[in-house]
Amino acid sequence: MAIDHLDGRIIVLLAREPRIGVLEMSRRLGVARGTVQARLDRLQSNGVIRGFGPQVDPAALGYPVTAFATLQIRQGQGADVRAHLATVPEVLELHTTTGTGDMLCRLVARSNADLQRVIDRVVGFDGIVRAATAIVMENPVPLRIIPLVEQAADNRDGRE
Amino acid sequence: MAIDHLDGRIIVLLAREPRIGVLEMSRRLGVARGTVQARLDRLQSNGVIRGFGPQVDPAALGYPVTAFATLQIRQGQGADVRAHLATVPEVLELHTTTGTGDMLCRLVARSNADLQRVIDRVVGFDGIVRAATAIVMENPVPLRIIPLVEQAADNRDGRE
DNA sequence: CGTCACACTGGGCAGATTGCCCAGTGAACA
DNA sequence: TGTTCACTGGGCAATCTGCCCAGTGTGACG
Numbered sequence: 374m375a376i377d378h379l380d381g382r383i384i385v386l387l388a389r390e391p392r393i394g395v396l397e398m399s400r401r402l403g404v405a406r407g408t409v410q411a412r413l414d415r416l417q418s419n420g421v422i423r424g425f426g427p428q429v430d431p432a433a434l435g436y437p438v439t440a441f442a443t444l445q446i447r448q449g450q451g452a453d454v455r456a457h458l459a460t461v462p463e464v465l466e467l468h469t470t471t472g473t474g475d476m477l478c479r480l481v482a483r484s485n486a487d488l489q490r491v492i493d494r495v496v497g498f499d500g501i502v503r504a505a506t507a508i509v510m511e512n513p514v515p516l517r518i519i520p521l522v523e524q525a526a527d528n529r530d531g532r533e
Numbered sequence: 534m535a536i537d538h539l540d541g542r543i544i545v546l547l548a549r550e551p552r553i554g555v556l557e558m559s560r561r562l563g564v565a566r567g568t569v570q571a572r573l574d575r576l577q578s579n580g581v582i583r584g585f586g587p588q589v590d591p592a593a594l595g596y597p598v599t600a601f602a603t604l605q606i607r608q609g610q611g612a613d614v615r616a617h618l619a620t621v622p623e624v625l626e627l628h629t630t631t632g633t634g635d636m637l638c639r640l641v642a643r644s645n646a647d648l649q650r651v652i653d654r655v656v657g658f659d660g661i662v663r664a665a666t667a668i669v670m671e672n673p674v675p676l677r678i679i680p681l682v683e684q685a686a687d688n689r690d691g692r693e
Numbered sequence: 694c695g696t697c698a699c700a701c702t703g704g705g706c707a708g709a710t711t712g713c714c715c716a717g718t719g720a721a722c723a
Numbered sequence: 724t725g726t727t728c729a730c731t732g733g734g735c736a737a738t739c740t741g742c743c744c745a746g747t748g749t750g751a752c753g
Contacts, residue, residue: 375595384587391585396739405702410741421593425551427544428583429678434685435535441601441630441637455673462680470601472667477601478674481681507632513615514627514638518589521641524622525594556710565731570712695753702747711738718731723724 376421379404381526383412384422388519391425436463436481438488439509442495443474450500451475457498463491474505536581539564541686543572544582548679551585596623596641598648599669602655603634610660611635617658623651634665 376384379402386398395413399406416422431439446454451469458464458478467478480495482488488508496504536544539562546558555573559566576582591599606614611629618624618638627638640655642648648668656664 384589388586388589391587394739405704406740407703408701411700419593420590423588423590425585425587426548427551427585429544429548429682430580430583431678431681433579433581434681435688436681436685439628441628459674462684464674465678465681466672466676467674468599468601468669469671469673470667470669472665474667477667477669479676505632507630507634507637509628509630509637511629512626513629514619514624516626516639518591518625520622521591521594521596521625522589525596554710565733566711567732568730571729697750697752699749699751700747701749702745704744706743707741709738709740712736714735715733716731719729721726721728723726 375528376416376522376526378526379408380412380416380421381522383409384416384522385519387422388522431465431481436483438482438485439512440480440482440488440492441507441509442478442480442492443505443507444476444478444496445502445504446475447500447502454498454500457500458495461491461494464495480506535688536576536682536686538686539568540572540576540581541682543569544576544682545679547582548682591625591641596643598642598645599672600640600642600648600652601667601669602638602640602652603665603667604636604638604656605662605664606635607660607662614658614660617660618655621651621654624655640666 382402383398386393386401393401395409396406399409402409413422417424431437444454454476455467458467458476463481465479465481467476469475470477478495480488480491482491485508488506492504492506495501542562543558546553546561553561555569556566559569562569573582577584591597604614614636615627618627618636623640623642625639625641627636629635630637638655640648640651642651645668648666652664652666655661
């Protein structure tokens with residue numbers, strides 16, 4: 374579950390140059406190919422690396438508007454709301470949270486006007502009491518993992 | 534920028550079986566290998582497919598706690614806050630938003646107790662006036678793109 | 694102090710895939 | 724009608740993959 378420095382370097386290398394291949398990685402890292410292969414297998418079976426799916430940009434698909442909606446759910450309707458939101462393609466992710474809202478979801482839309490349609494569809498469901506939406510203007514830090522991987526690798530090295 | 538049905542099938546196939554390779558894709562989709570290759574090249578140069586980086590699970594790295602923090606920023610300090618948050622590895626992404634807060638960031642931590650440390654580090658900066666944190670309990674809909682891709686592909690087909 | 698398990702090395706092998714090339718075809722379009 | 728474009732189907736050398744092996748070093752454990 375914890376990763377060492379070599380694991381970290383493998384992940385970072387893979388993140389920077391995804392098409393790199395095991396052989397080239399082993400050359401860059403100065404280890405045997407079998408080692409890289411074994412590490413990769415382990416990282417994947419550990420679940421540290423979930424997969425290598427394509428990273429699709431919603432904006433390039435025609436959905437340049439992103440928003441976060443905080444939802445308040447009527448007691449006992451959680452499961453129904455989850456099922457409902459799962460059917461909306463513009464709902465990219467959904468979390469249940471502590472705090473003022475009960476759920477937080479990430480939405481995309483074709484435009485600000487289209488966002489209204491999406492929100493209507495999201496909240497047009499019985500179990501949802503209230504929704505507060507925040508439109509994303511800028512994304513100074515896009516979803517990233519490398520700094521965390523490096524920290525995790527360093528911690529591990531420090532401890533062992 | 535818009536994608537057609539074949540593009541959609543390529544992306545979905547790739548999302549489901551990332552290791553699949555161009556040749557096998559062409560077999561599954563019933564088109565020539567060159568076609569798949571050309572489509573993929575176009576999707577990547579379009580920016581629709583950003584890349585194929587490894588999808589790393591923070592939980593498996595030892596960071597099982599996720600939270601969203603809404604930050605209020607002192608006027609004119611936005612750039613400084615951005616730069617500060619970019620240096621915190623546990624900040625996985627950062628958005629500037631409309632609405633009650635000025636920024637929304639996704640955090641991870643090793644435990645609920647550790648989350649306190651992360652939040653202290655995040656808000657331990659002059660430009661941040663207030664922070665409201667919501668801890669994620671469940672993630673009923675993990676970050677996904679396939680339904681949106683399918684919708685985008687269908688729309689395109691319908692129009693053209 | 695042995696013994697064992699484990700990870701890593703360095704090598705080899707056949708088979709598959711990739712990147713690249715080409716000519717031909719059909720459809721859309723000026 | 725002529726041109727452009729995407730797609731097809733094929734071929735080629737080079738590369739990589741998955742798989743195997745024996746040898747080595749190290750740490751854990753009896």
